Amino acid sequence: MTDESERRTTARVDWDAAAATFDDEPDHGLRDPEVRAAWADRLRAWLPGRPADVLDLGCGTGSLALLAAERGHRVTGVDLSPAMVDLARAKTAGRDAVFLVGDAAAPPVGERRFDAVLVRHVLWTLPGPGRVLRHWSGLLRPGGRLVLVEGVWGAVSPVGIPAARLTALLEPIASDVRTEPLSDEPALWGGPVTDERYAVVATV
Numbered sequence: 001m002t003d004e005s006e007r008r009t010t011a012r013v014d015w016d017a018a019a020a021t022f023d024d025e026p027d028h029g030l031r032d033p034e035v036r037a038a039w040a041d042r043l044r045a046w047l048p049g050r051p052a053d054v055l056d057l058g059c060g061t062g063s064l065a066l067l068a069a070e071r072g073h074r075v076t077g078v079d080l081s082p083a084m085v086d087l088a089r090a091k092t093a094g095r096d097a098v099f100l101v102g103d104a105a106a107p108p109v110g111e112r113r114f115d116a117v118l119v120r121h122v123l124w125t126l127p128g129p130g131r132v133l134r135h136w137s138g139l140l141r142p143g144g145r146l147v148l149v150e151g152v153w154g155a156v157s158p159v160g161i162p163a164a165r166l167t168a169l170l171e172p173i174a175s176d177v178r179t180e181p182l183s184d185e186p187a188l189w190g191g192p193v194t195d196e197r198y199a200v201v202a203t204v
Helices: 003-011 015-022 033-046 063-070 082-091 129-137 163-170
Strands: 053-057 074-079 097-101 114-120 140-153 176-181 196-203
Touching: 015 082, 033 063, 033 114, 033 196, 053 063, 063 074, 063 082, 063 097, 063 114, 074 082, 082 097, 129 140, 129 163, 140 163, 163 176, 163 196
Parallel strands: 053 074, 053 114, 074 097, 114 140
Antiparallel strands: 140 196, 176 196
16 A cells, blocks of 8 residues: 555544544453453563653553553653543543643654654554654664554455564664564454454564
């Protein structure tokens, strides 16, 4: 898929309108205890073991941000949708988490640097993913990590970014790149899936 067709696909989504029902998807709201526990286990493995500064880009309603904050991380979430950000703030009230309205490709964090940048199902929607990854890597402290959860969805007109393409984009900027297939983990999604879903953890 070209960058232009990706932009046309995602431009049709009104995320403010979608916010009210966004958490109805099992892997969005994490309301099922099994799904929530599965994502908590993954984040425990992907994020630093000590309390760290985590930037959650395209954070949606803040479900992953909440899990990270519960582990003692200091979370900054960014989403383009004010409605999503409002829900994320309510969901994480009382936690060490702040949320900003802004573009995930160029988050409004100034000179701040982070120990991990967490992004789920966002990179494929952004034009120029190689340029975006370079920018995100510049937001990390030395030895920091990019945690990218992506996939390819649909059989007739598939959308997304294949794991091989993402790892190739990361090779010039990362010292270590590790890919974890996630399609065979139904607990993450609330049931079996047949499309390509994976995570890439890259140390820069």
